[in-house]
Amino acid sequence: MILKVLSWNIHKGIGGIDRRYQLSRIADVINQVNPDIALLQEVADRWPVAGGDLQGELLAEMTPLCHLAFAPEHRFSQGGYGNAILTRFPIIDLHRIDLKVTWRKQRSALQARIAIPRENDSPLKVVATSLHLGLAESERREQLKRLLTTDGLSARGGPSILGGDFNDVFGTLHGRFSNRYVRAGGRVLTFPAALPVFCLDGIYVSGLDIISGEALCEGVCRKASDHLPLLAELRFNDSNSETTVP
Numbered sequence: 001m002i003l004k005v006l007s008w009n010i011h012k013g014i015g016g017i018d019r020r021y022q023l024s025r026i027a028d029v030i031n032q033v034n035p036d037i038a039l040l041q042e043v044a045d046r047w048p049v050a051g052g053d054l055q056g057e058l059l060a061e062m063t064p065l066c067h068l069a070f071a072p073e074h075r076f077s078q079g080g081y082g083n084a085i086l087t088r089f090p091i092i093d094l095h096r097i098d099l100k101v102t103w104r105k106q107r108s109a110l111q112a113r114i115a116i117p118r119e120n121d122s123p124l125k126v127v128a129t130s131l132h133l134g135l136a137e138s139e140r141r142e143q144l145k146r147l148l149t150t151d152g153l154s155a156r157g158g159p160s161i162l163g164g165d166f167n168d169v170f171g172t173l174h175g176r177f178s179n180r181y182v183r184a185g186g187r188v189l190t191f192p193a194a195l196p197v198f199c200l201d202g203i204y205v206s207g208l209d210i211i212s213g214e215a216l217c218e219g220v221c222r223k224a225s226d227h228l229p230l231l232a233e234l235r236f237n238d239s240n241s242e243t244t245v246p
Contacts, residue, residue, distance in 0.1 A: 001118070001236050002211065005184075006035040007163030007203045008229035009132070012044040012081055013055060016193045016226030021050055025224035027062035030086075033216065033231055037114065038065055038086040039130035039163035039203075045072050046079035056084040064088050071096050071110040073132070083110040083130040083164070090115050092125075097150050099133070099143040107134055109147055109164075124159075124236060126208075131164035133173075140167060144176055159207035159236065165227065166202050181206045184232035185213020193221070193228045201230050208234040 013023035030038055040059075044050035056070040065086035073082035085091070093113035100106050109131035115123040131147065133140045147162075162181060166173060171187055181204035189196035196215070203213060211233040221228055 001116070001124075003037070003116070003126070003208070003234045003236070004033070004035040005128070005161055005163060005203060005232045005234060006030065006033055006038040006229055007130075007201060008038065009041040009165040009201060009225060009227040011042050011225040011227060012047065012050045014050065014225070015223050017223050022224070023050075023053060023055060023058060024062070025220050027059055029216070029221055029224055029229060030059065030063045030065065033229070034064070035231065036088055036116075037128050037161070039128060039161070040084040040086065041130060041132040041165050042081050043070065043084040044079065044081045045070070047076065047081060048078050050081075052079065056086070059084075060086055067091050069094050069110060069112045071108055073106050073108055083108065083132060085110060085112045085128055085130050087112070087114050087128070089117065097147055099131070099146060101134065101139045101142050104134055104136070104139055107132060107143060127158065127160045129160070129162045129164070131162065131166075133164070133166050133168070135167055137172065140173060141176070144173055148177055148180070160205070161208070161234075162204040163202070163230070165200055167200055168202070169198055169200065171199065177204070182210060183213070184210045184234070185230070188213070188215045188230065190215050190228040190230065192226050193223070196228055201227060203230050203232045205232070205234060207237070209237045211235055
């Protein structure tokens with residue numbers, strides 16, 4: 001079975017080139033790619049700059065990914081934005097991991113345990129995590145340590161996917177968890193979308209075989225956000241026989 005996973009900092013639906021708010025461009029990319037799971041960051045929630053929209057709910061309506069999990073992070077006097085997970089499969093459990101470090105900006109990771117149906121068999125489960133790490137090197141190290149040691153859904157075993165904006169400009173984080181996760185497609189340039197020179201985003205996988213991983217850079221992908229979306233194609237391997245949902 002092939003699993004398609006999209007990870008994207010959508011920048012509240014505000015274009016990285018024209019600075020226009022147009023959520024339909026985000027939906028267009030999702031519909032064209034047709035992923036099974038989308039791990040999204042900077043998803044706006046009643047924020048006036050983004051039209052006051054509930055972007056997670058709108059994207060669930062505008063795409064086949066009708067199952068939604070959302071965790072608000074940055075709050076303003078009106079609305080804010082946070083992390084979201086959209087999937088075509090049922091979400092059976094949720095877990096939010098607080099990643100705020102001292103006085104710095106509020107950060108967290110949103111984990112969802114997703115049941116993936118199979119014909120004439122129990123559904124498979126996969127733990128998918130959408131995250132947005134901080135800007136400082138020391139902050140990111142602490143956040144990653146907390147993420148990997150927390151008593152979250154990933155502690156239950158089985159396939160796990162980490163996708164998000166790692167802000168890892170110099171590639172210093174990879175060695176801290178490469179013994180548990182493999183990066184789909186390696187280090188890929190994703191920012192700024194118009195002419196990417198930094199590798200800020202990534203999809204990391206445990207317990208799944210990687211078929212491919214790439215940044216999407218054609219057409220509206222360069223205009224819809226200030227980050228390029230990442231797409232990974234994954235396959236359940238033989239060890240996934242242990243991942244049935246009770």
